[in-house]
Every structure is written in structure tokens, then in C-alpha cells.
Ligand SMILES: Nc1ncnc2c1ncn2[C@@H]1O[C@H](COP(=O)(O)OP(=O)(O)OP(=O)(O)O)[C@@H](O)[C@H]1O
């Protein structure tokens with residue numbers, strides 16, 4: 464079967480730094496792929512490229528065979544691919560619900576329907592009780608959940624999650640993992656960046672490991688975790704080659 468998401472030879476340079484260096488991998492429909500690697504590996508930059516926030520210097524991304532590269536992130540969201548942020552920045556002047564309604568409106572022009580979708584999304588992430596609270600008061604963990612609610616309110620086919628467990632209190636980790644499993648059961652395809660490898664191993668079908676902009680390894684999560692190249696990268700075994 465043809466992969467749902469195809470990332471082909473994607474590169475992006477920031478000045479002298481090759482932040483993403485010819486990275487390719489595919490994601491099948493219904494799969495959960497974990498993206499791992501040390502700080503600065505290029506993981507978030509790769510997400511930015513896939514969702515249309517960052518233009519790649521070269522390479523292309525396809526969703527269900529259709530080229531996404533060059534489209535705006537709004538257009539890509541309408542095509543069914545959205546991301547969450549490593550550091551979510553909700554509209555602090557709005558309520559929790561208001562933030563999610565704004566996101567839902569990207570997919571439907573019907574305000575009543577957007578509100579229903581937003582309430583459903585808040586409920587799924589366990590924040591419905593906060594619907595009328597100002598987002599300015601959201602804790603780090605609540606911001607992460609709120610950002611997931613914003614993303615799923617657009618009813619995507621593919622959801623990219625950038626460190627969904629980062630800053631979440633340890634007691635809530637299992638809850639978020641269960642939420643992500645339910646999203647997959649509902650037919651969503653997930654790509655998840657996460658530093659909590661123990662948690663990610665329980666969630667993902669496959670790992671893609673990155674370091675210094677390059678893809679190092681790809682395969683079964685436990686095998687990739689044992690890959691000496693990844694172990695070296697985490698230990699800072701090689702210096703960054705600025706070009
Ligand atoms: N807008 C930018 N301008 C210049 N350099 C950038 C920019 N965005 C990222 N970088 C650099 O590109 C490299 C990759 O960054 P990126 O944020 O993609 O890494 P990451 O794998 O997500 O790391 P982390 O695990 O710390 O989030 C880093 O060296 C970073 O400093």
C-alpha cells in the first residue's frame with residue numbers, strides 16, 4: 464500500500480547550519496511513528512517543513528500522493544495534516560474553548576459546528592471543565608493538552624505531535640498516551656517527537672532516529688534505541704559539522 468505521508472530528501476539550512484540534511488521516511492496510514500534524537504537534531508525543524516511553517520531548501524513532502532511542499536500551513540491543515548508545538552502559545556486573551564474554536568474554524572465556516580467540534584476536542588483531552596477559563600492561566604501540561612485539542616478539532620488525517628509529554632506532570636503521562644492511542648483507533652496517523660523514550664516505546668510502531676540534521680536509523684523502537692549511532696549521538700559522540 465502506498466504510504467500516507469512521504470518525506471523525500473528534505474533539507475533546510477539556517478546560515479551555516481544544515482539543520483535538516485536530506486531526510487527521507489514514509490508513514491503508513493494508521494501508523495504511530497516516533498521521532499527521536501538529541502537536542503538540536505532537527506526534529507522540530509522537520510515538523511515545520513512538513514506542516515508548511517518552514518520552507519525546505521530542497522526535497523518534498525507528499526500527503527496521499529499530493530505534493531504539500533510550497534503550500535501554506537493553513538492549506539496543508541485543510542488537506543488534513545496539522546502539528547502541535549513544542550512550546551504552545553495559546554491566545555491568552557481567550558478562553559480554553561475560544562482557542563479551540565478558532566482552530567476548528569479553519570476547517571468549517573459554521574460557527575455552531577466549530578463550537579461543537581471544539582467542545583468534543585476539549586472533552587477528549589480532559590479539559591472540558593476548563594472551557595470558560597482564560598487560557599492565560601493554563602499550566603504547561605494544560606497548554607500541551609489545549610494544543611492537542613486545537614489540532615484534533617481540525618479533524619486531521621495526520622497529526623504531528625512535538626513533545627506531547629514535555630512538561631506534563633508524571634501522573635498524566637499514561638492519560639496522554641491513552642489519548643494518543645484512542646486517536647489512532649479513530650483512524651488518525653501520528654508522528655510523535657518525544658524525549659521520554661520509555662513512554663514512546665510503548666506508543667510507537669516504529670522509530671526514526673535523527674542527529675545533527677540527518678536520519679541515523681529507522682525501525683523497531685527497541686532496536687533503534689539500542690543502535691550504537693543513536694547511543695553515541697545522545698552521548699555527544701560527534702561534533703556538529705558546520706558547512
Ligand atoms: N529559525 C532558526 N534559525 C536558526 N537556527 C535554527 C532555527 N530553528 C532551528 N535552528 C537550529 O537548527 C537546529 C535544529 O533545531 P531543532 O529545533 O529542529 O532541533 P530539535 O531536534 O527539535 O531539538 P530539541 O529536542 O531541543 O527540540 C538547532 O541547531 C537549532 O539551533
Ligand SMILES: [Mg+2]
Nearest residue numbers: 506507508549
Ligand atoms: Mg524540538
